[in-house]
Amino acid sequence: MKIIECPRDAMQGMKAFIPTQVKVKYINQLLKVGFDTIDFGSFVSPKAIPQMRDTAEVLEKLELEQTAxxxxxxxxxxxxxxxxxxxxPIEYLGFPLSVSETFQQRNTNKSIAEAMQQLEEIQNICLKHNKTLVTYISMGFGNPYGDPWDVETVIKFVHELDKLQVKIVxxxxxxxxATPENITYLFSHxxxxFExxxxGAHLHTTPLTWEEKVKAAYQAGCRRFDGALRGYGGCPMAKDELVGNMPTENLVxxxxxxxLNLNLNKAALQTAMAESGAVFL
Incomplete structure (x- = not known):
């Protein structure tokens, strides 16, 4: 089982800038827990996501020597x-590819066709620099814009990614x-x-529906889950209001x-939970 902790997703929608040193302290604590991966920052336009303008500086100060x-x-x-x-130190590059034409424009200022072309170029960059591309199929379970969506469309997107030899989707x-029904259908198919x-499952959720979503994905064979402690964050480019991330503590x-034995340092996790309040409140 792989749990990907996503402080980047939790932070990016915060209006008040979180000081660099606060980010560094929090992410360094997360690195002690034993999560498979930390989604720690983004290399995007500071005009689009001002909160992430210091990602390179944060990276320089992370304590990576004693973490897996x-x-x-x-x-x-x-x-x-x-x-x-x-x-x-960066092993994975994550790119959001949307099933929704409207959201692709809002999120990356590109059409889906343009995004697919860029994705091929990004895959080549990853291969050149020994990085692994993680492609997120955004709006993978529906969208609020009235754009067409069905499970067969999502499957077609995966076929296109497979042609590019993308290894993580x-x-x-x-x-x-998302509903348990379409989660089950997609992952089980x-x-x-595509063995x-x-x-992976990057599931935003409300407090009342998180468990049914995780259960559906897990029972359908998914073994890679994204979360953020306390469910903070959400996508600021999606709607006027944020739908929170999957709370990592709920996944655990x-x-x-x-x-399942997740091999996590529970003391370090509790400390990170406590520190999260100072970061996000």
């Missing part, structure tokens, strides 16, 4: 990919509209059809209750 956690950075174009690829419930692709509780 890997680092992931979000990028939105080839320029961001080139910038991120210059940093050796994360289905993203960007606005929290995609995982056996060479690692599928669910999987441990199902008999």
């Amino acid at each position: 956690s890997k680092l992931l950075a979000i990028i939105a174009n080839t320029r961001g990919a080139e910038d991120a690829a210059q940093h050796k 994360s289905l993203s419930d960007t606005i929290g509209v 995609l995982i056996p059809a 060479h692709i690692e599928f 509780s669910f999987f441990e209750n199902n008999g």
Whole structure:
């Protein structure tokens, strides 16, 4: 089981700028917990996401010597990919590819066709610099804009990503509209059809629906889950209001209750939970 902790997703929508040193202290604490991956920052336009303008500076101050956690950075174009690829500690570059034409324009200022072309270029950058591309299928379970969506469209997107030899695909419930039924359908069809692709679940959720979503994805074979402590954050480019992230502590509780040993440092996790209040409140 892989849990990807996403402080970047939690922070990016905060209106007040979080001081660099506060980010560094918090992420360094997360690195002690033992998560598979930390989605720590993004190399995007500071005009688009002002909160992430100090990602390179944060990276320089992270204590990476004694952690097994890997680092992931979000990028939105080839320029961001080139910038991120210059940093050796970053193992994964994450790119949001939307099923919704409206959201692709809002999120990356590109059409889906343009985004697919850039994705191919980004994949080449990753291969050149020994990075792994993680493609997020945004609005993967529906959208609020009236753009066409169905499960077959999502499957077609995966086929296109497979042609580019993308190895990790994360289905993203960007606005929290996924149901257990479409979660089950997508993962149970995609995982056996594309055995060479690692599928993840990036599920935004409300407090009342988190467990049914995790259970559906897990029972359908998903073994990679994104979360953010206390469910902070959400996508600021999606709607006027944010739908929170999947609370990481809920993921931990669910999987441990199902008999999985996540090999996490519980003391470090509790400290991170306590420190999160100073970061986000």
